[in-house]
């Protein structure tokens with residue numbers, strides 16, 4: 001089968017992207033609204049792009065009603081955000097936090113997350129997350145109306161105690177991240193394997 005992307009609907013392109021390009025890492029982004037409501041939501045059009053400078057990228061589409069997502073509004077207003085990573089322990093809360101609730105309500109409450117302070121950014125991080133990156137917006141690109149790309153520079157990393165070797169900075173196998181597949185489907189990273197040689201541990 002050969003598909004011409006120009007003739008596909010955006011929903012068809014979305015289904016093909018998320019059905020073929022997986023597992024995708026999940027950025028559970030936490031921000032605070034201008035009215036002081038703690039917000040969080042998952043984003044899997046997300047990745048790290050470089051370590052020098054330390055850069056993450058996230059892609060935002062509109063909410064179901066066509067309005068901007070609360071997360072991108074809060075990022076554009078403040079120039080800051082927090083990327084919390086998702087492991088098995090917080091997967092259920094992450095999934096609940098994707099519900100498109102009113103701006104006056106907090107996904108921290110619906111998902112059962114605890115806000116914890118950051119050092120450099122004014123938004124809260126999620127205390128239960130295995131790791132949280134405090135980010136400053138490096139660049140914002142409105143690619144077309146309703147599709148925003150945000151590049152963030154990572155300023156600080158909070159990590160759950162015991163997950164990182166303080167000397168080598170290697171991350172322990174006890175870290176159990178969850179990946180996004182498609183629709184309501186996710187995967188764990190329990191079936192790991194090694195190939196011979198080449199890269200040092």
Ligand SMILES: Cc1cc2nc3c(=O)[nH]c(=O)nc-3n(C[C@H](O)[C@H](O)[C@H](O)COP(=O)(O)O)c2cc1C
Nearest residue numbers: 041042043044045059060061069070071098099100
């Ligand atoms: C695992 C997962 C990944 C998602 N990835 C994205 C994404 O990359 N971009 C996006 O715009 N929405 C994505 N969504 C949808 C948002 O999380 C959802 O619209 C959320 O309600 C936005 O909340 P906000 O309005 O508080 O920002 C994803 C949802 C789930 C469950």
